[in-house]
Structures are given as structure tokens and as C-alpha cells.
Amino acid sequence: MSMESNPAEDRSTGPDDAFLHNCMYFTANRLSRAITRMADEAFATTGLTPAYGYLIRLVVGKPGITQKELSEKLYITPSTLTRFIDKLEGKRLVERKVQGKTVLVYPTGQGIELVPALRQASKKLKEAYVAVLGEDMAEKLTLDLETTSERLER
Known part of the structure; x- marks a missing residue:
């Protein structure tokens, strides 16, 4: 009797990478890397x-917003936010x-002046992914990701 393993029975150790394409962890990280490149x-x-x-857009939209919010x-x-605000x-x-005991965050004049460029960058990002995915798929994917995130965070 042969001691060799059958790749069809044990895909996780064989050369077949199909398990990666059926894994939410892997595909979500792949999507994250792709959209991060586009956003950058x-x-x-x-x-x-x-x-x-x-x-900055949140702070300009609500001057005096708390760090917690x-x-x-x-x-x-909160520790990541503190580093962001420090920067x-x-x-x-x-x-x-x-x-x-509350720390409030306010925009400076320079921060406010940057908002049109930030809005333009957000628009450019959306245009880039809509050009690839189409309007319907982009909207549906965004909604599905929001719903999925909410469920998994519970």
C-alpha cells in the first residue's frame, strides 16, 4: 500500500491554491491591497x-469633534488616532x-484650505474604481462590504 498522499484529498498541502480563492481572509486582504494602491x-x-x-475632512465637517468620536x-x-493627530x-x-477630560480636535486654516483637494482626491479614487468595476458593481460592493463588516464586528 502506497504512503503517498492524494492531492485531491488534501488540497491544503498540495500544489493546488484553490483554497486561497475560497478564503474570505485572503480575498479581503487582496482587495484591501488593490484599493489601497488606488487610494494612495x-x-x-x-x-x-x-x-x-x-x-481632516471629518474634523473640518465637525470642528471640536472628540478623539473618541x-x-x-x-x-x-484610540492609540492609532493619537498618532494620526500628532502627525x-x-x-x-x-x-x-x-x-x-475630553480632547477636542479642530481644523486649522491650512487644514480647511486643503479640503477641496481632499474632496477631489476622493472623487478621483471613486472614478478610478468605478471605471474598472462599473457604477452598479462599485455601489453594490461598497454596500456589501459595509454590511459584512458590521456583522463580523458584532
């Missing part, structure tokens, strides 16, 4: 990463003001 390209002209750009809206940890304060795009 779209935001390159602003001198900021997409995450910093969206943070920002971390919840951006789905990032943006260094660039003089936002400023913190302490009110009791």
Missing part, C-alpha cells in the same frame, strides 16, 4: 495618505484643545 495614487497630490485626508467613525484604535498637528492641519 488618488491622494498623492495632497501630500497626505487617504486615512489622514478622511480624518473620530476613532469610532474611522474604525481605528497632522505637526503639519499644522489640526489642533487639539482639552476640555476637562
Whole structure:
């Protein structure tokens, strides 16, 4: 009797990579890398990463927003948000003001002036992925990803 393994029975150790294409973890990370590349390209002209750009837009949209609210809206940890704000304060795009135990974040004049370029970068990003996926698929995928994220976070 042969001791060789049958690749059809054990795909995880064989040369067949089909398991990767049926794995949400793998495909979500692949999608994340692809959309991150597109976003980085779209935001390159602003001198900021997409995450910093969206943070500034939130702060401009609600001056005096709390750090807690920002971390919840951006789905990032408070420590990550603190690093982001530190960086943006260094660039003089936002400023913190302490009110009791609460830290409020405000845009600076420079931050406000950057908003049209940030909106344009967001528009450019959407145009890029809509050009590849089509309007219907892009909208459906965005909605499906939002719904899926909400369910998995529970």
C-alpha cells in the first residue's frame, strides 16, 4: 500500500491554491491591497495618505469633534488616532484643545484650505474604481462590504 498522499484529498498541502480563492481572509486582504494602491495614487497630490485626508475632512465637517468620536467613525484604535493627530498637528492641519477630560480636535486654516483637494482626491479614487468595476458593481460592493463588516464586528 502506497504512503503517498492524494492531492485531491488534501488540497491544503498540495500544489493546488484553490483554497486561497475560497478564503474570505485572503480575498479581503487582496482587495484591501488593490484599493489601497488606488487610494494612495488618488491622494498623492495632497501630500497626505487617504486615512489622514478622511480624518481632516471629518474634523473640518465637525470642528471640536472628540478623539473618541473620530476613532469610532474611522474604525481605528484610540492609540492609532493619537498618532494620526500628532502627525497632522505637526503639519499644522489640526489642533487639539482639552476640555476637562475630553480632547477636542479642530481644523486649522491650512487644514480647511486643503479640503477641496481632499474632496477631489476622493472623487478621483471613486472614478478610478468605478471605471474598472462599473457604477452598479462599485455601489453594490461598497454596500456589501459595509454590511459584512458590521456583522463580523458584532
